[in-house]
Amino acid sequence: xxxxxxxxxxxxxxxxxxxxxxxxxxxxxxxxxxxxxxxxxxxxxxxxxxxxxxxxxxxxxxxxxxxxxxxxxxxxxxxxxxxxxxxxxxxxxxxxxxxxxxxxxxxxxxxxxxxxxxxxxxxxxxxxxxxxxxxxxxxxxxxxxxxxxxxxxxxxxxxxxxxxxxxxxxxxxxxxxxxxxxxxxxxxxxxxxxxxxxxxxxxxxxxxxxxxxxxxxxxxxxxxxxxxxxxxxxxxxxxxxxxxxxxxxxxxxxxxxxxxxxxxxxxxxxxxxxxxxxxxxxxxxxxxxxxxxxxxxxxxxxxxxxxxxxxxxxxxxxxxxxxxxxxxxxxxxxxxxxxxxxxxxxxxxxxxxxxxxxxxxxxxxxxxxxxxxxxxxxxxxxxxxxxxxxxxxxxxxxxxxxxxxxxxxxxxxxxxxxxxxxxxxxx
Amino acid sequence: xxxxxxxxxxxxxxxxxxxxxxxxxxxxxxxxxxxxxxxxxxxxxxxxxxxxxxxxxxxxxxxxxxxxxxxxxxxxxxxxxxxxxxxxxxxxxxxxxxxxxxxxxxxxxxxxxxxxxxxxxxxxxxxxxxxxxxxxxxxxxxxxxxxxxxxxxxxxxxxxxxxxxxxxxxxxxxxxxxxxxxxxxxxxxxxxxxxxxxxxxxxxxxxxxxxxxxxxxxxxxxxxxxxxxxxxxxxxxxxxxxxxxxxxxxxxxxxxxxxxxxxxxxxxxxxxxxxxxxxxxxxxxxxxxxxxxxxxxxxxxxxxxxxxxxxxxxxxxxxxxxxxxxxxxxxxxxxxxxxxxxxxxxxxxxxxxxxxxxxxxxxxxxxxxxxxxxxxxxxxxxxxxxxxxxxxxxxxxxxxxxxxxxxxxxxxxxxxxxxxxxxxxxx
Numbered sequence: 001x002x003x004x005x006x007x008x009x010x011x012x013x014x015x016x017x018x019x020x021x022x023x024x025x026x027x028x029x030x031x032x033x034x035x036x037x038x039x040x041x042x043x044x045x046x047x048x049x050x051x052x053x054x055x056x057x058x059x060x061x062x063x064x065x066x067x068x069x070x071x072x073x074x075x076x077x078x079x080x081x082x083x084x085x086x087x088x089x090x091x092x093x094x095x096x097x098x099x100x101x102x103x104x105x106x107x108x109x110x111x112x113x114x115x116x117x118x119x120x121x122x123x124x125x126x127x128x129x130x131x132x133x134x135x136x137x138x139x140x141x142x143x144x145x146x147x148x149x150x151x152x153x154x155x156x157x158x159x160x161x162x163x164x165x166x167x168x169x170x171x172x173x174x175x176x177x178x179x180x181x182x183x184x185x186x187x188x189x190x191x192x193x194x195x196x197x198x199x200x201x202x203x204x205x206x207x208x209x210x211x212x213x214x215x216x217x218x219x220x221x222x223x224x225x226x227x228x229x230x231x232x233x234x235x236x237x238x239x240x241x242x243x244x245x246x247x248x249x250x251x252x253x254x255x256x257x258x259x260x261x262x263x264x265x266x267x268x269x270x271x272x273x274x275x276x277x278x279x280x281x282x283x284x285x286x287x288x289x290x291x292x293x294x295x296x297x298x299x300x301x302x303x304x305x306x307x308x309x310x311x312x313x314x315x316x317x318x319x320x321x322x323x324x325x326x327x328x329x330x331x332x333x334x335x336x337x338x339x340x341x342x343x344x345x346x347x348x349x350x351x352x353x354x355x356x357x358x359x360x361x362x363x364x365x366x367x368x369x370x371x372x373x374x375x376x377x378x379x380x381x382x383x384x385x386x387x388x389x390x391x392x393x394x395x396x397x398x399x400x401x402x403x404x405x406x407x408x409x410x411x412x413x414x415x416x417x418x419x420x421x422x423x424x425x426x427x
Numbered sequence: 428x429x430x431x432x433x434x435x436x437x438x439x440x441x442x443x444x445x446x447x448x449x450x451x452x453x454x455x456x457x458x459x460x461x462x463x464x465x466x467x468x469x470x471x472x473x474x475x476x477x478x479x480x481x482x483x484x485x486x487x488x489x490x491x492x493x494x495x496x497x498x499x500x501x502x503x504x505x506x507x508x509x510x511x512x513x514x515x516x517x518x519x520x521x522x523x524x525x526x527x528x529x530x531x532x533x534x535x536x537x538x539x540x541x542x543x544x545x546x547x548x549x550x551x552x553x554x555x556x557x558x559x560x561x562x563x564x565x566x567x568x569x570x571x572x573x574x575x576x577x578x579x580x581x582x583x584x585x586x587x588x589x590x591x592x593x594x595x596x597x598x599x600x601x602x603x604x605x606x607x608x609x610x611x612x613x614x615x616x617x618x619x620x621x622x623x624x625x626x627x628x629x630x631x632x633x634x635x636x637x638x639x640x641x642x643x644x645x646x647x648x649x650x651x652x653x654x655x656x657x658x659x660x661x662x663x664x665x666x667x668x669x670x671x672x673x674x675x676x677x678x679x680x681x682x683x684x685x686x687x688x689x690x691x692x693x694x695x696x697x698x699x700x701x702x703x704x705x706x707x708x709x710x711x712x713x714x715x716x717x718x719x720x721x722x723x724x725x726x727x728x729x730x731x732x733x734x735x736x737x738x739x740x741x742x743x744x745x746x747x748x749x750x751x752x753x754x755x756x757x758x759x760x761x762x763x764x765x766x767x768x769x770x771x772x773x774x775x776x777x778x779x780x781x782x783x784x785x786x787x788x789x790x791x792x793x794x795x796x797x798x799x800x801x802x803x804x805x806x807x808x809x810x811x812x813x814x815x816x817x818x819x820x821x822x823x824x825x826x827x828x829x830x831x832x833x834x835x836x837x838x839x840x841x842x843x844x845x846x847x848x849x850x851x852x853x854x
Contacts, residue, residue, distance in 0.1 A: 039499045049485070052497075052720070058476070070479075072466045072689040100527055101718045108713040112539050116554065116578060127543065127554040143712070150712050151543060262499040264720040285570070285577050286535040291528045291718065293479070293691040 031370035103267035139379035155381035164196035188222035193344020205240030329407035458797035566806035582808035591623035615649035620771020632667035756834035
């Protein structure tokens with residue numbers, strides 16, 4: 001298809017009339033569809049049903065040491081779960097704390113502790129310092145940004161590139177001692193779907209930070225979320241950090257939220273010995289322990305890391321189907337130069353850039369036609385996309401039928417918004 | 428039996444020799460027993476086994492509104508659980524947030540939010556104020572004290588009386604605007620086992636606090652933990668607080684940790700509309716939601732509040748057996764005037780006062796004989812009992828046989844310590 005900006009005025013006018021009619025037809029259908037939610041649908045959840053149907057024998061609640069997992073204790077999690085996740089993520093089990101159902105909570109709590117008490121490398125609690133800043137890679141995950149915004153950090157935006165954050169920019173920013181950390185989703189990133197290159201991971205581990213207590217919030221949320229066996233390879237940031245003597249810099253998070261059940265999975269935080277000692281000390285004041293029954297339930301269900309990987313291939317195939325549908329519709333825009341999008345090999349999202357900077361217009365048109373998209377700007381700090389370009393597509397939740405209809409309308413709305421911009425029409 | 432202080436020197440010497448021999452015999456047994464842990468034993472946990480064995484039909488994971496509880500969402504908990512706990516605790520369901528497995532975590536998080544952001548009645552975050560103070564009722568719960576100590580509060584001790592905290596003292600202290608709150612376990616209190624009188628509850632709700640953002644941490648941990656049907660009655664603090672216009676003052680906590688399973692129960696926080704709005708706003712940044720499967724599991728298991736109460740009668744009978752054993756041994760000290768103890772009608776602990784102020788000596792003697800007691804001072808702020816008197820006994824965990832042996836040695840150690848003090852002997 002021809003580039004829209006190269007259309008003659010009359011070609012553009014004619015196309016506009018056709019697309020406008022098409023759009024009005026969609027609108028008249030009175031639909032109510034949702035492409036905004038990065039959550040699995042019920043069919044995908046059924047793949048983990050065995051977890052809930054598993055026969056509960058009392059023996060599984062006793063560890064080798066005779067500890068009754070139904071009771072209080074073990075604030076850092078059960079050894080069997082540490083072993084499973086250690087194997088799965090390639091981390092020493094003793095450097096893992098197995099928590100509750102939410103890795104976001106573990107991240108928030110890690111920063112809350114830094115605010116109230118400081119880290120093991122801090123001179124004082126962060127809340128006693130003025131003008132704190134935090135690096136946000138954008139497009140990125142809105143819930144990350146919200147945590148640091150709420151805690152009073154100034155958010156600094158760094159562009160996501162194909163190989164991860166723009167590292168020249170990151171290395172420049174961390175020379176400021178007020179810059180305390182960075183949010184990273186290093187694999188199948190939210191929403192761009194790309195994986196940080198080895199070089200990026202190495203530079204993050206090696207860079208010289210002016211703040212001695214700088215922290216990389218390494219949210220490996222999609223560590224095992226490849227669609228096929230052709231999995232992206234993410235470098236071991238702990239290995240690099242050890243090499244450069246910066247091991248305390250890394251706080252590593254992951255969960256089974258998008259492996260088993262989003263509401264009832266198991267989350268982990270992994271860190272250096274020094275960090276872990278600090279975390280456990282405060283965590284032991286916060287709680288007597290997380291839900292060990294759910295931890296042993298996961299261990300009994302999966303048994304080992306290979307079975308998790310097998311499980312993820314089933315899940316990946318189910319999710320790939322949704323992505324393929326979405327991408328097949330977007331393909332219709334190829335050559336028009338009015339949109340660009342990522343083609344992830346794993347994860348949960350497609351990042352869609354509206355080339356002419358009319359993302360808000362597309363969002364509104366979709367809303368009017370009954371299709372909810374993720375709020376424009378959600379992928380940027382403070383919810384503001386400076387170029388009004390980025391839309392995050394979440395294809396997993398709708399049924400195939402709904403997804404097809406939503407994508408059809410999306411393509412139409414993108415065309416309409418582009419033609420309006422080109423013809424300088426205001427809807 | 429005769430009061431020890433009224434023994435003649437030769438009577439005391441003779442008794443000392445007998446008790447000393449008895450104690451050395453216990454020591455020679457090489458025992459390893461534990462009276463320190465306020466946790467149920469496996470037999471008590473078995474009473475809730477139905478929770479884990481419950482058939483898991485997919486229908487239970489769907490709410491009336493069609494919400495799939497396996498998925499993300501509902502940060503404030505599922506409506507069915509709000510209804511159950513509302514009925515059980517006599518609180519409007521809409522004023523309840525149903526959380527994860529730990530009420531301690533909900534308390535810590537409430538104070539962490541106050542530190543970082545302030546409450547809905549604060550002018551600034553608490554961490555921006557200097558010299559904060561907190562009231563601790565003692566003897567009380569060490570984990571409460573530890574939270575406020577760690578967050579930098581100066582801990583002020585108020586004596587527990589039979590009707591609750593010494594309210595004259597509390598009312599005097601809250602005239603200081605630096606005093607931000609008080610820890611309360613209002614029913615079958617830890618470790619004294621008494622329940623606050625109506626008058627105490629009313630005065631707590633009514634008192635004039637200089638700090639506009641004063642908070643009562645109302646940890647109703649033993650709300651339904653009577654041993655028999657003859658349950659203590661605790662006044663409704665929300666009703667009083669509404670009467671006096673101080674509803675924001677109350678943060679109410681409870682959990683099923685000692686109803687179903689300590690590691691895998693369900694905890695709640697209840698509060699005024701204004702407090703709840705503030706809590707939900709920050710909680711929604713911290714997590715996408717707690718474990719809703721475990722919430723619906725509890726609802727499906729209990730169905731209604733009456734069934735929880737029935738369940739607690741089974742559990743209460745099992746726990747009463749342990750208390751009766753312990754008390755029958757302590758009875759041997761009646762009349763000696765060397766020890767005083769509480770006789771709770773519910774809860775988890777017996778509070779034992781060593782009249783002559785030799786609790787540390789008793790603790791050490793027990794340790795030497797292979798019996799672990801709760802650390803002396805644990806029931807006081809900063810872990811320091813100013814009178815060296817109080818010991819917290821936790822009878823639930825040991826087997827009956829172990830409990831009998833531990834109590835036998837305890838009685839012997841109390842006698843020995845008292846006689847040493849009277850005879851001015853140093854062991």
